[in-house]
Amino acid sequence: MRVAAGTPPVLSPRGRTVVLLTCCLSVVVAGLDTTIANVALPSIRQALHAPVSGLQWVVDAYTLVLACLVILAGSVADRFGRRRVFQAGLGLFSLGSLLCGLAPSLGSLVAFRALQAVGGAMLNPVAMSIIATTFAAPAERARAVGTWGAVAGLGGACGPVLGGLLVSGLGWRSVFWVNVPIGVAAVLLTRRFVPESRAARGKRFDPLGQLLVLTFLGPVTAAVIEGPRHGWSSPLIVTLFVVAAVSVTGLAVTASRRADPLVDLRFFRSPAFSGAAVVAVVALLAVGGFLFLNTLYLQDVRGYSALHAGLLTIPMAATGAAFAMISGRIVAARGARLPLVLAGLLLAAGAALLAGTGRETGVGYLVLAYVVFGAGFGLVGTPMTNAALSGMPRDQAGVAGAIASTCRQTGGAIGVAVCGSIVAAGSAGASRAAWTVLAGCGVATVLLGLVSTGRWARARAERSGRLLNRE
Structure with missing residues (x-):
């Protein structure tokens, strides 16, 4: 067909x-x-x-x-x-x-x-x-x-x-x-x-833009992954971040001069799209950090096997799936604002509960924390995706969705890197500090949700969409 x-x-x-x-x-x-x-x-x-x-x-x-x-x-x-x-x-x-x-x-x-x-x-x-x-x-x-x-x-x-x-x-x-x-x-x-x-008018291939994306995302992703092991001030990590900074600057300059850039900076005129991109980084930072910290906690601190640890997180998976369905209905009926705010609150609450765990914490307490965090994770995906596509021309849906996916990948990688570096420091209370950072990501999701889904942001998104369609 x-x-x-x-x-x-x-x-x-x-x-x-x-x-x-x-x-x-x-x-x-x-x-x-x-x-x-x-x-x-x-x-x-x-x-x-x-x-x-x-x-x-x-x-x-x-x-x-x-x-x-x-x-x-x-x-x-x-x-x-x-x-x-x-x-x-x-x-x-x-x-x-x-x-x-x-x-x-x-x-x-x-x-x-x-x-x-x-x-x-x-x-x-x-x-x-x-x-x-x-x-x-x-x-x-x-x-x-x-x-x-x-x-x-x-x-x-x-x-x-x-x-x-x-x-x-x-x-x-x-x-x-x-x-x-x-x-x-x-x-x-x-x-x-x-x-x-397909798009009504396909973009021409942008080899320089693709090269700059590779030399931005490749080094920055490698840096956040390898930073905890090599040290954030090591020559390798500093060089990777410098290359990434030069590349993203070059990408911004060249994209503004091309008729069909790979990354269309006009998308970011929409506060809804920009907000969704930042929410994707922040929220998935919390999720990536959760998966990393929770694996260490269950297997190293509690001494569970990989299978036992996986089984214990089933309540989070089930709650996340259920609340993703609920989130779709809320977005359809009320828009993205309410589920984004609720998601941030639940992510913050779940991380805060896990900051209080230790070797002897009861299983019931853990399940409660997983359910709360899972509900936040389930709620955040739909409004984030819907906001990223809101007001975008239909023939640019692929690129808009790809930018949102890239932000998710980047957020997850940063979450592992940040939490890994905190835990690797080995100080007393390092795990609690890492969970506190993730709780802060939940609070940031609330604030970003409020800013990027307000009446002004929605009006700007509609205006940006009309301009993109005309251009």
């Missing part, structure tokens, strides 16, 4: 449901892959004789490549066809997963993880733009994004549980092979049911 460029596909309710299901399958594999591999690291170390630094890159290769390519993937999808790029991403991701499971050495495993990420970069932002073009009515779109967000949260949160079961039953290679049948099914469904759509 194909539609004219720039025209939203007209599908039956059943057709739209199948499209949403297909997009959800893609986010399941992508969400699982961000967390499931961590559980297998001890087995990988033993099987491939990998040092700790090598294990770090088994995880980091995926995050780094994904962050660097996700904006390009959204732009290419807008120009050459979202279904085509989405299928290519599913195929590459499935192939990379298969090869990861067959990897004979650490070096090949890291390389195949990078291949996975090339495919992964074509999934979430493109799926988001497919949803945006398929569900044209704002209320219906909000509910669809809520469902998609619930599945995304559930996939990521269930990664540790599923990973523990697979590693204990079938070995570490199975955590990668599990992606393959899901990816193949999604490819077939995409080919059969997802209509092709």
Whole structure:
């Protein structure tokens, strides 16, 4: 099925449901892959004789490549066809997963993880733009994004549980092979049911812009990942940050002079879009930091196995999925303001509760904290995504969604780096200090939500959208 460029596909309710299901399958594999591999690291170390630094890159290769390519993937999808790029991403991701499971050495495993990420970069932002073009009515779109967000949260949160079961039953290679049948099914469904759509006027390729994005996001992501280990003032880390600063300055200058820049700075005229981008960084910083700190707490302080630790976080996963659905309904009925504020309050409260945990903390207290934090995590995704797309021209949905996804990846990486550096300091109360930082991120989400969704911000977003459409 194909539609004219720039025209939203007209599908039956059943057709739209199948499209949403297909997009959800893609986010399941992508969400699982961000967390499931961590559980297998001890087995990988033993099987491939990998040092700790090598294990770090088994995880980091995926995050780094994904962050660097996700904006390009959204732009290419807008120009050459979202279904085509989405299928290519599913195929590459499935192939990379298969090869990861067959990897004979650490070096090949890291390389195949990078291949996975090339495919992964074509999934979430493109799926988001497919949803945006398929569900044209704002209320219906909000509910669809809520469902998609619930599945995304559930996939990521269930990664540790599923990973523990697979590693204990079938070995570490199975955590990668599990992606393959899901990816193949999604490819077939995409080919059969997802209509092709693209921008009315595709952007020309911006090689300099892409290079500057790579030399900004690559070094800054590597710096926040490696900073705790090498030291924030080490020559390597300082050099990476300098390269990133020069690149982002160059990106701003060149983007303002091109007719079709890769990153269209005009998007940031909209306070709703700018606010959503910053919320994505701050909120996902809290989530990334939570996953890191909670893993250390449950396994190192409490002495739980990886599977036991994963099972204990099921209440958070279930609550996150449920509240993502609720968030979609609230956004459809009331807009993004209320769920963003509630999300920030719950994230702050959950982190504050976890700041008071110790070796002897009762399981009931932990479950309460996980439920509160999970509710905040579930609520934040839909209004954040909806605000990022609000007022944006439909034919730029891919790039807008890609920028939002990049902000999420960056926030998660910063969360791990910041919390890791605090804990690595080894001082008394370091863990409590890290949880306090995450609680502060929740408070910041509240303030940003209030500022970016007010009457003035909404009016500016509508005005920016009209200007973009005319330009």
